[in-house]
Amino acid sequence: MDGRSPRVLHVSQPVDAGVAEVVAQLALDQRDRGWDVRVACPPGPLAERLARGGVPVEPWAASRGPGRSTPAEARALARVVGRVGPDLVHLHSAKAGLAGRLAVRGRIPTLFQPHAWSFDAVTGPVAAAARAWERGASRWTDRLIAVSDAELAAGRAAGVTTPAMVVPNGVDTDRFAPHPGPVADGVPTVLCLGRVTRQKGQDLLLKAWPWVRTAVPAARLVLVGDGPQRAAWSAGTDGSVRWESATSDPRRWYLDADVVVLPSRWEGMPLVALEAMACGRPVVGFDVTGVAEAIGDGGTVVPAGDVRALADAVVARLRPDGPAGAEAQRARIRAVTYFDRRRSAERVADVITTVLSSSESHRW
Missing domain, CATH: 3.40.50.2000 (Glycogen Phosphorylase B;)
Known part of the structure; x- marks a missing residue:
């Protein structure tokens, strides 16, 4: 990276609820570290929050689940990656993990954070196909970030061999804090x-x-x-x-x-x-x-x-x-x-730094 700050592209679908909150936390933390951080995602609450926080958003049209649109979504994401030129992509959740690894195919360092495995959501042949995909996609994944030991164990049981780190989700324990006394109106x-x-x-x-x-x-x-x-x-x-x-x-x-x-x-x-x-x-x-x-x-x-x-x-x-x-x-x-967010963000930053330091030969 010639001494400059790393350029990281986070990719997320979904754009609301827990996954989006984690993506926003990490992107804002890495911005504060002086990194060049971008997030590719569809329009919605995540993009709006990042815009308010000064993190550039790369529009990426993608539905929440897999389907016939997935190949086109992967091609669109490949264009985003080519335009941004990141040193590393960090893929969040199953859909981004699917489209992102099809788009990049291991040509630059890639992190995948499932935030719950796709094969847990389905049964029968569809679950078997999802497990097979995750096994195959291991070759295009430099690091797996699991949010719990149990999530990592489920991935290993499915045959996912990617080198992995467990980094639990984090919360703002200053913002989320107790107040004294009972519930306001006394109703259980x-x-x-x-x-x-x-x-x-x-x-x-x-x-x-x-x-x-x-x-x-x-x-x-x-x-x-x-x-x-x-x-x-x-x-x-x-x-x-x-x-x-x-x-x-x-x-x-x-x-x-x-x-x-x-x-x-x-x-x-x-x-x-x-x-x-x-x-x-x-x-x-x-x-x-x-x-x-x-x-x-x-x-x-x-x-x-x-x-x-x-x-x-x-x-x-x-x-x-x-x-x-x-x-x-x-x-x-x-x-x-x-589960303080600062601890989690620090550990993810360490993973990124480690992957980049050992992957200088990767280039888009």
Whole structure:
């Protein structure tokens, strides 16, 4: 790089929720380091946030999932890479990982950060094809960044051989911080925050909700988020269930909750859990990839898909004599100790520096 600062191109699809938050954190941190940082992504909240932060955005039209448009999206991304001339590309999530590695094909150093494996989202022949792709794409990946030990283990079990580093997601533990005292209006409140999709599993929480209400009749469920399943899943819910639109500032929702629930069908390292814990809120979730690793002693996990166990765990944390108070204190300590965004950003910067120092022969 002839002594100059590295030029890094992050590529992201999706452009909202947890993945976008991590991309923005890393891009802004690397900008502050004096690096030449760009982000290729479709229009949306991520591009708007980066523009406000002074990080150049390279428009890249791409749908969220794979499909017939993928070859054209890969060609468009190859043009972006050619125009920017980065020293390294950092691909975030499955779609960017697919299009980006087809576009670059190992000609410049490439990092891939799955943020949850594509093969966890599907079954049967489609899952087998996704595993085969990830195995083959290892030859075009200089480093895999897994957000949890469990995510890395799942990749290794699928045959992904790329040299890897585990770097947990990070949160701003100054911004996400507890406030003293009980929930403002005293109503026992359960929060589920995230895109309303099959992955995030709000339908499973809704199946568990009648058991919670039977045990705690005054309980209220607040679901914050938009997504393709919202209209269907919100239809027919009663007055104990409150639906709110997605927000760019979720802190107040965490602070108004007694317990935060993650009913996800699959994950990598859920940012919602880390933000809630930083706010001193206990978390209950299904035991899918990365969730137990995130929560630790700041809440509990139950078997994946077991809605009755989920309900029982929530009820226990709504009771005055339950474990929520002690878990809340441990959750805050855990978030500050292990998941501060500065720690995560530093580790990613170290990975990039290491890859670039050992890959001087790579050129576009």
